[in-house]
Every structure is written in C-alpha cells, then in structure tokens.
Amino acid sequence: MSQDTLNFIFIGLSFALYITIAVRSRAASTKEYYTAGGGVSPFANGMATAADWMSAATFISMAGTVAISGYDASRFLMGWTGGFVLLTVLMVPYLRKFGKATVPDFIGDRYYSKFARGVAVVCAIFICMTYIMGQMRGVGVVFSQLFGISIPFGVIIGAAIVFAYAGLGGMKGITYTQVAQYCVMAFAYTIPAIYIAMALTGNVIPQLGLIGNFTMSEPVLPFLEKLNNINSELGFQEYTSGQMSTINMFCITAALMCGTAGLPHVIVRFFTVKNVRSVRRSAAWTLSFIAVIYLTAPAIGAFSRVNLIEKLNGTAYSDAPAWFYDFEATGQMAWVDKNGDGVIQYCGPAKSEAGTFSVFQSKAPIYPSYDAPENQRIGMHGERLLASKADDSNPNELWFGNDIMVMANPYMAGLPMWVIALLMAGCIAAALSTAAGLLLVLSTSISHDLMKKIIKPDLSDREEVNYARIASFVALAVAAYFGINPPSAFIAKTVAFAFGLAASSFFPTLLIGIFSKKMNRVGAISGMLVGISFTIGYIVYFQFLGGHSEQLLWGITPEGIGFVGMLLNFIVAFTVKAFTGDAPQHVQDMVTEIHIPSGAGQAHNHDFEI
Amino acid sequence: MEVDHPRAHRRACLKITLCLLTVWFTISFGAGILLRDWLDIHAPKVGGAPFGFWMAQQGAIIGFVLILIVFACLMNRLDRKHGYSEER
Numbered sequence: 001m002s003q004d005t006l007n008f009i010f011i012g013l014s015f016a017l018y019i020t021i022a023v024r025s026r027a028a029s030t031k032e033y034y035t036a037g038g039g040v041s042p043f044a045n046g047m048a049t050a051a052d053w054m055s056a057a058t059f060i061s062m063a064g065t066v067a068i069s070g071y072d073a074s075r076f077l078m079g080w081t082g083g084f085v086l087l088t089v090l091m092v093p094y095l096r097k098f099g100k101a102t103v104p105d106f107i108g109d110r111y112y113s114k115f116a117r118g119v120a121v122v123c124a125i126f127i128c129m130t131y132i133m134g135q136m137r138g139v140g141v142v143f144s145q146l147f148g149i150s151i152p153f154g155v156i157i158g159a160a161i162v163f164a165y166a167g168l169g170g171m172k173g174i175t176y177t178q179v180a181q182y183c184v185m186a187f188a189y190t191i192p193a194i195y196i197a198m199a200l201t202g203n204v205i206p207q208l209g210l211i212g213n214f215t216m217s218e219p220v221l222p223f224l225e226k227l228n229n230i231n232s233e234l235g236f237q238e239y240t241s242g243q244m245s246t247i248n249m250f251c252i253t254a255a256l257m258c259g260t261a262g263l264p265h266v267i268v269r270f271f272t273v274k275n276v277r278s279v280r281r282s283a284a285w286t287l288s289f290i291a292v293i294y295l296t297a298p299a300i301g302a303f304s305r306v307n308l309i310e311k312l313n314g315t316a317y318s319d320a321p322a323w324f325y326d327f328e329a330t331g332q333m334a335w336v337d338k339n340g341d342g343v344i345q346y347c348g349p350a351k352s353e354a355g356t357f358s359v360f361q362s363k364a365p366i367y368p369s370y371d372a373p374e375n376q377r378i379g380m381h382g383e384r385l386l387a388s389k390a391d392d393s394n395p396n397e398l399w400f401g402n403d404i405m406v407m408a409n410p411y412m413a414g415l416p417m418w419v420i421a422l423l424m425a426g427c428i429a430a431a432l433s434t435a436a437g438l439l440l441v442l443s444t445s446i447s448h449d450l451m452k453k454i455i456k457p458d459l460s461d462r463e464e465v466n467y468a469r470i471a472s473f474v475a476l477a478v479a480a481y482f483g484i485n486p487p488s489a490f491i492a493k494t495v496a497f498a499f500g501l502a503a504s505s506f507f508p509t510l511l512i513g514i515f516s517k518k519m520n521r522v523g524a525i526s527g528m529l530v531g532i533s534f535t536i537g538y539i540v541y542f543q544f545l546g547g548h549s550e551q552l553l554w555g556i557t558p559e560g561i562g563f564v565g566m567l568l569n570f571i572v573a574f575t576v577k578a579f580t581g582d583a584p585q586h587v588q589d590m591v592t593e594i595h596i597p598s599g600a601g602q603a604h605n606h607d608f609e610i
Numbered sequence: 611m612e613v614d615h616p617r618a619h620r621r622a623c624l625k626i627t628l629c630l631l632t633v634w635f636t637i638s639f640g641a642g643i644l645l646r647d648w649l650d651i652h653a654p655k656v657g658g659a660p661f662g663f664w665m666a667q668q669g670a671i672i673g674f675v676l677i678l679i680v681f682a683c684l685m686n687r688l689d690r691k692h693g694y695s696e697e698r
C-alpha cells in the first residue's frame with residue numbers, strides 16, 4: 001500500500017469520526033449553539049479546550065521554531081502555557097460567574113457603555129482574524145504536503161472544509177468533536193517523538209531523551225552537548241544559549257502570557273461548564289492536556305535538528321534521501337549549489353564574513369513559472385532551480401521553512417508509513433479544531449455583539465443566525481487571502497501578533513473590571529484605546545512600513561510590544577479614572593457579586609434569549 | 611454553617627491567588643529568563659540539560675500544571691468552608 005493511500009485512509013477515518021460526532025451532538029437550541037448549554041463535564045471541556053488551543057501553528061511550526069532557535073523558542077513554550085495560570089486564577093471563574101455568552105458582553109455591561117462594547121467587539125474581531133490567518137496558512141501547508149499541490153490551493157481547500165464543518169454543530173458539536181480531535185492530535189504528536197527518541201537516545205520517553213545521552217553513534221555524550229557541538233561546528237549559536245536580549249525575551253513571554261489570558265475564544269470555552277467549581281477543575285485538566293504536547297515539542301525540535309543536519313549536510317544532491325526531493329517539489333525546502341560541487345552544505349552565520357546565512361536574496365523562495373524553459377527550472381544535478389538570486393555573501397546552500405520540521409520528522413527518522421499517516425491526520429485535526437472554534441467566536445461577535453446588541457436590537461433569531469453565517473464566510477475569505485500572502489514569514493510569528501493585541505486590550509480591561517470596583521467607563525475606554533492603538537501602530541510600523549531595528553523601543557520587537565501596550569492601558573485607565581469619579585453604585589454591586597462563586601447556574605441561563 | 615462571609619472569602623481568595631502568582635513568576639520569568647544565565651552555571655544540571663534552560667523548556671510548564679491543580683483544590687475547599695459550594 002502506498003503512503004498516499006494510507007494517508008487518505010487515516011484522514012478519511014478521522015473525518016468520518018468527527019462528522020459522526022458533530023451530527024450526533026449538533027446544537028438543538030441557540031443556547032447550545034453558543035455555549036453548549038453550559039453542561040459539559042470539566043474533563044471533556046479540558047480536552048476540547050486543549051484541542052482548540054493546539055492550533056495548526058502550534059502543531060506544525062512550534063517544534064520547528066524550537067529546532068531553529070533553541071533556547072530562544074522558550075518564549076513560546078512558557079508564554080502559551082503560563083498564560084493559562086493567569087487565565088485561571090484571575091479571569092475565568094469570575095467571568096463564568098458573571099454568566100454572559102461573550103467577552104464583549106461583559107465589557108459592555110461592566111462599563112455600562114455601548115461604546116466600550118463596540119471597542120471590545122472590534123478588538124475581538126481583530127484578534128480572531130489575525131489568529132485565524134495563521135490557521136489558514138497551517139491548513140495550506142498540510143494540504144500542500146498531502147496532495148502535493150501548492151500552498152495557495154491548499155489554503156483554499158482548507159477554507160472550504162472549515163466552513164462546511166464549523167456551520168454544523170455550534171459550540172456543542174464543536175466541543176465533542178474536539179475531544180476526538182485532541183486524542184488524534186496527542187497520539188500523532190507523541191508517537192513519532194517516541195520512535196525518534198528511541199533511535200537517537202535509546203530512551204522511550206522523549207522528555208528524558210532530551211536530557212539523556214546521545215547513543216545513536218559514537219561517542220556517547222549528553223544529547224544537548226551533541227547538539228551544541230553540531231551547532232557550533234556549522235557556525236550557529238549554541239543550542240542552549242539564546243541570542244535574544246533578556247528584556248525582549250521577557251516582554252515577548254509576558255505579552256504571550258497576558259495575551260493568552262485575554263483571548264476571547266479561550267475565555268468562552270470556560271462558559272461551557274456547569275459552575276465555578278467546574279471551571280477551576282476544567283482549567284487544570286486543560287493545562288495538563290496542553291502540557292502533554294508542549295513538553296514534547298522541545299524534544300521533537302532538538303531531535304529533528306540533529307536528524308536533519310546528519311542526513312543532509314555534506315550529502316551529494318544525487319544521494320539525498322527521497323523525502324528531500326518531495327519537499328523540494330512543494331517549495332518547502334530548497335538547495336542552491338553556490339560552489340557548484342553538487343554537495344549540500346548547511347552552515348550558520350559564523351561561517352561567513354558578512355555574518356549572514358540566507359540562501360537567496362528574497363524572503364521566501366521564488367520559482368520560475370512552469371512554462372519557463374527547462375534549463376531555467378532544473379539545474380545540472382537535477383535540483384529545482386530558484387528564480388530568486390542566490391545570496392553569495394555566505395556559503396550556506398540549504399533552505400527549509402520552519403513549518404516543515406514536524407512534517408519532515410518521521411520521514412527523516414525513517415518511521416513506518418502509518419505513523420506518517422497519523423501525523424497528517426493530527427495536523428488536520430489541529431487546524432480544524434482551532435479554526436472551527438475561532439470561527440464560532442468570530443461569527444458570534446459579529447451577529448450577537450455587533451448586530452444584535454449595538455446596531456439592530458430588534459433582530460430576530462433567524463436573521464441573527466444568517467448574519468453569523470455571512471460573517472463566517474467573509475471572515476474565512478479574508479483569512480484565506482492572508483493565508484496565501486502571509487504578512488509575516490512564519491506561522492508562529494503571525495499568531496504572536498494576535499497575542500500582542502489581546503494583551504494590550506482585553507487582559508487589562510477585564511482584569512480591572514473584575515478587581516477594581518470603582519473603575520468607570522471613561523477610564524476603561526481610554527485605557528483600551530491607548531493600549532491597542534499603541535500596539536497596532538508599533539506592529540504596523542515595523543512590520544509593514546519598514547521600520548529599522550535600530551528604532552525599536554528598548555530593543556523590544558513587535559511580538560513583545562503588547563506587554564508595553566498593556567502597561568500603558570493600566571496607567572491611562574487609572575489616571576483618567578482619578579479625574580472622573582467612581583462607577584455608579586449598581587455596577588459596584590455587580591462587581592461584588594461576581595466574587596461570590598455560587599449561583600453561577602441561575603445567572604447563566606436566562607440570558608440566552610436568542 | 612453561616613453562609614454570609616463574602617469579605618473573609620474574598621480576602622482568603624486573594625491570598626491564595628497572590629501566593630500562586632508569586633510561584634508562577636518565579637519559575638517562569640525568574641528561573642527561565644531573568645536568572646537563567648546564573649542558574650545555568652551554578653545550579654545542578656537536570657540530566658544533561660543546564661538548569662535554566664531546562665526550566666524554560668520543561669520545568670516551568672510542569673510547574674504551571676501543578677499550580678492549577680493546587681489552585682483548584684484550595685479554592686474549591688475554600689468555597690466549601692464559606693458555604694459557597696454547589697455540590698451538596
């Protein structure tokens with residue numbers, strides 16, 4: 001049986017499973033559509049939230065980011081897990097007690113203002129859009145791998161499937177489908193890791209292999225030392241030492257953590273359980289399930305780096321393993337024979353005087369069109385030629401996208417075909433589960449918060465659902481466009497911006513709303529506006545208007561600026577509040593009320609008039 | 611049991627929250643970022659990995675899970691003590 005057949009069987013089976021679940025547990029009422037009726041068990045909700053959280057970006061490119069940047073990638077590992085601590089101890093139990101369907105609902109009521117609600121809706125839409133773009137890119141990468149098509153086609157196919165899928169079940173359907181998707185994902189992620197750990201380190205548990213010895217070939221030495229040696233030999237930074245400044249590292253990690261705690265689509269997940277007590281238990285389950293994957297990612301990253309270098313560096317192109325040609329064909333790896341010796345050389349910035357290691361002069365490889373003459377497409381060793389000009393300031397000849405590390409891993413390690421098929425199914429599960437969850441929040445924000453609560457309060461149920469459908473279609477189309485033309489080179493980076501925005505808008509505003517009784521609407525709104533406009537301005541300036549790295553504020557890159565935006569938000573909110581008096585008494589009473597954990601069930605039910 | 615002590619409950623709840631957040635900050639920003647270089651050199655290695663590096667890539671995450679488990683247990687017990695528990 002060929003690999004392709006096996007891939008299709010695995011993916012077909014997993015799809016059949018998801019659809020069966022989605023159909024069986026599809027939403028019977030609008031309440032079930034938005035929050036699954038508030039009756040999901042903490043364990044199931046934990047698993048579903050973990051699946052929602054584990055995006056295609058996380059699944060596909062996180063291990064690759066770790067492989068390339070070593071210690072520096074810890075910002076993603078800590079940021080995306082540590083945020084759950086903030087989320088759980090500071091936010092969700094109180095928001096669950098408050099008992100509204102969406103995050104803008106809370107902001108609108110707490111700050112007794114339509115304008116505040118409006119700002120929150122715009123932020124929510126913006127965040128979900130940025131986030132879903134990364135997902136579409138991820139879906140594109142998976143499908144291009146699977147069908148051997150280009151990434152743009154992959155993105156379009158993925159968007160079509162997500163649209164068909166997310167409309168089916170509402171929150172209830174999505175939740176139970178995500179439970180299944182988490183299981184597929186967890187197996188798909190850990191099984192290859194176990195195989196590779198056994199091959200490289202003789203240890204069954206990847207996490208122990210990472211800190212264990214490298215035993216595949218002589219001499220036996222600690223695995224990380226082996227990796228450091230390889231890196232320094234090739235002219236890269238040592239794997240375990242970072243090159244990012246401490247302040248930048250700190251800010252990015254903080255922005256990711258606070259951003260996590262302010263992501264509307266994550267907060268909403270905790271509205272699906274019965275009461276405050278279940279929220280806390282569910283959060284503990286969620287993070288445990290997430291940790292299974294996040295603890296494996298650093299191991300996969302380190303292993304795949306050793307594998308990649310051992311398999312490709314110094315190998316003649318004609319002797320390269322078969323998977324290399326496949327990745328070359330889909331444009332995810334490229335080789336430019338700069339010195340004309342027919343051998344693949346991979347090396348880092350320390351090997352050239354210019355201190356660079358880019359293979360070509362464009363950001364991503366550009367290829368000649370398919371109708372170009374053959375001598376422009378195929379090189380003398382049979383390699384795929386690029387239209388991008390070679391960067392001759394350094395000797396590095398091998399380019400590969402961050403995104404392919406996880407996908408290429410099983411091939412590199414020569415794992416059995418079914419493991420590869422399982423991995424494909426896992427990638428698709430990751431992309432689908434997150435995209436579906438996001439799309440639901442996005443369409444709810446537009447139909448419920450924007451149309452119903454602000455623009456047309458007399459909207460009927462039917463119209464509201466129609467608006468939700470139109471919104472999700474438009475959102476997907478926009479997301480697909482940016483998935484094809486990503487504003488940033490790597491998936492993980494694109495997603496990092498969503499966190500900056502969440503950190504500078506929702507996190508501080510919700511936190512103040514919960515813990516400061518007297519904060520008034522003017523303070524909160526000005527804080528939000530300042531925080532988010534500062535953050536967007538900074539990101540846009542450096543990402544799209546070509547700001548130079550010398551102009552960075554204290555050397556903080558756009559990924560970490562959300563943290564500064566958050567501090568600004570706090571400062572502005574409290575300063576303005578000092579001049580404008582306290583919030584009205586009924587709002588203060590409401591805040592006192594949300595600190596009492598019992599009675600969430602009643603408060604929850606009557607608000608779903610839709 | 612008396613049901614109405616929102617103030618005492620709120621104070622105890624804040625105490626738990628702040629303690630856990632201190633631990634959260636220490637294991638992630640403290641050990642993983644700010645003190646990493648010092649810990650890499652001076653603290654004992656975890657297997658073959660320098661301590662600070664290991665904390666940043668593995669230790670902190672394990673710590674976060676433990677924090678949430680402790681939080682759920684302590685808070686749910688606190689709610690019961692003050693009569694806010696909904697499981698009777």
